[in-house]
Amino acid sequence: MASYLIRHSPRLSGEVEVSAAKNAVLPILAAGLLTEDPLIVRQVPHITDVEMLLQILRDCGAEVSRSGSDVSVCAMQPQSPHHEETMRRLRASILILGPILARTGSACVGLPGGCAIGQRPIDLHMKGLQALGAQVHAVGGMRQLSGRLTGARIYLDLPSVGATENLMMAATLAQGDTTIENAAKEPEVVDLANCLNLMGARIAGAGTGTVTVHGVERLHGAVYHPIPDRVEAGTLLCASAITEGSVLVRGACAEHVRSLLFKLQETGVGIRETPCGIRLSGTAIAPFELRTLAYPGFPTDMQAPMTVVALKCHGQSLLQETVFENRFMHVAELARLGARIRVENNVAMVDGGTELKGGVLKSTDLRAGAAMMLAGLIATGETILQDPSGHIERGYQDLPEKLRSLGADIEKIDDRA
Ligand code: UD1
Numbered sequence: 001m002a003s004y005l006i007r008h009s010p011r012l013s014g015e016v017e018v019s020a021a022k023n024a025v026l027p028i029l030a031a032g033l034l035t036e037d038p039l040i041v042r043q044v045p046h047i048t049d050v051e052m053l054l055q056i057l058r059d060c061g062a063e064v065s066r067s068g069s070d071v072s073v074c075a076m077q078p079q080s081p082h083h084e085e086t087m088r089r090l091r092a093s094i095l096i097l098g099p100i101l102a103r104t105g106s107a108c109v110g111l112p113g114g115c116a117i118g119q120r121p122i123d124l125h126m127k128g129l130q131a132l133g134a135q136v137h138a139v140g141g142m143r144q145l146s147g148r149l150t151g152a153r154i155y156l157d158l159p160s161v162g163a164t165e166n167l168m169m170a171a172t173l174a175q176g177d178t179t180i181e182n183a184a185k186e187p188e189v190v191d192l193a194n195c196l197n198l199m200g201a202r203i204a205g206a207g208t209g210t211v212t213v214h215g216v217e218r219l220h221g222a223v224y225h226p227i228p229d230r231v232e233a234g235t236l237l238c239a240s241a242i243t244e245g246s247v248l249v250r251g252a253c254a255e256h257v258r259s260l261l262f263k264l265q266e267t268g269v270g271i272r273e274t275p276c277g278i279r280l281s282g283t284a285i286a287p288f289e290l291r292t293l294a295y296p297g298f299p300t301d302m303q304a305p306m307t308v309v310a311l312k313c314h315g316q317s318l319l320q321e322t323v324f325e326n327r328f329m330h331v332a333e334l335a336r337l338g339a340r341i342r343v344e345n346n347v348a349m350v351d352g353g354t355e356l357k358g359g360v361l362k363s364t365d366l367r368a369g370a371a372m373m374l375a376g377l378i379a380t381g382e383t384i385l386q387d388p389s390g391h392i393e394r395g396y397q398d399l400p401e402k403l404r405s406l407g408a409d410i411e412k413i414d415d416r417a
Pocket of ligand 1: 022023024026091092120121122123124125126158159160161162163184188300301323324325
């Protein structure tokens with residue numbers, strides 16, 4: 001069980017390097033199932049979500065090896081995973097479905113798990129694969145799919161990131177052309193399309209609402225560098241904003257965090273885009289309003305860290321969550337430190353400017369856990385953040401270490417102490 005001891009921290013200052021994007025790396029690794037050649041992915045972060053996916057890929061018959069930060073996936077003869085349990089532990093496990101089905105003509109998978117931030121159905125994945133010609137049968141908690149895929153026109157009711165990625169991967173090996181309308185436009189979708197094209201796929205329009213895929217006979221291996229993690233970069237920028245710091249997040253791509261940078265600027269901090277990253281200086285003072293939306297709107301993954309920024313601002317901020325139904329779990333925990341936040345329907349009303357006092361918190365999900373870690377930096381005295389499910393390490397590589405390198409007083413502690 002991971003726990004963290006966080007003490008009130010001085011202004012953060014210095015430089016910190018952002019890791020590669022978890023949400024880009026996971027689908028790209030799953031894309032390794034689409035070819036019999038090795039796919040080598042560079043700079044793969046050491047996080048448990050990646051380790052879990054690699055375990056699932058091995059369970060699917062792929063040879064997986066890691067050398068430093070490079071991961072190689074080689075799937076000579078992919079098959080459905082044997083162990084349903086591993087699928088449950090990771091939402092992104094559903095991303096193996098499209099590749100296995102497209103490659104072998106059949107797939108049988110358990111329902112995915114992941115953070116409990118909402119219902120997170122997979123109906124759009126299933127409807128899309130059915131449109132491509134798959135027969136779908138529910139067998140207990142499993143979904144059995146079969147059929148030779150042929151190109152089709154698909155409309156997504158919601159611009160789901162995962163469904164867009166799964167269908168894009170499946171369509172690369174389908175016979176004929178596929179069009180995905182109302183596709184997700186997230187940078188991670190574009191990154192996956194770039195990797196697939198490098199592997200021989202013919203995808204156009206990724207990053208727009210209409211993605212077209214011209215099916216090909218086979219894909220081949222490649223060596224790929226994924227994009228930097230925009231959520232990790234955003235979390236580190238928020239840490240600087242709440243501590244009146246001056247931090248350069250090296251490797252961060254400003255284009256990917258545009259909505260966040262505008263919102264942070266509204267609070268009064270200075271932002272400077274440099275060729276090597278994004279520098280934030282100054283403190284967040286002015287309250288703000290935001291609404292989470294699909295990209296290029298404000299990212300739902302940054303809602304919890306921005307709640308902590310709102311606690312620093314003088315006055316009331318409003319944060320509306322429109323992507324997931326249950327994404328305010330950090331609110332009850334932050335209240336333990338004295339935060340004044342009221343949630344009505346899908347809006348959190350945050351009364352900023354009140355002093356937070358250290359206390360004991362329990363991480364509820366990945367981004368909420370990171371937000372609680374940030375809150376500990378500005379609370380007086382000591383905060384203990386318990387993370388029995390290891391949420392933070394699922395998605396952030398070395399977050400406490402990175403904050404500590406900027407001057408934060410934070411350490412991972414032995415729970416028996
Ligand atoms: C991805 C990200 C996650 C981020 C989210 C939204 C990964 C590994 N995770 O998750 O960090 O918070 O995008 O930016 O990339 N939905 C349906 N039916 C479906 C699929 C989705 O109703 O079949 C709904 C979801 O419940 C949610 C919304 O669509 O309300 C968006 O979900 P989606 O974009 O699919 O998120 P993920 O791909 O799971």
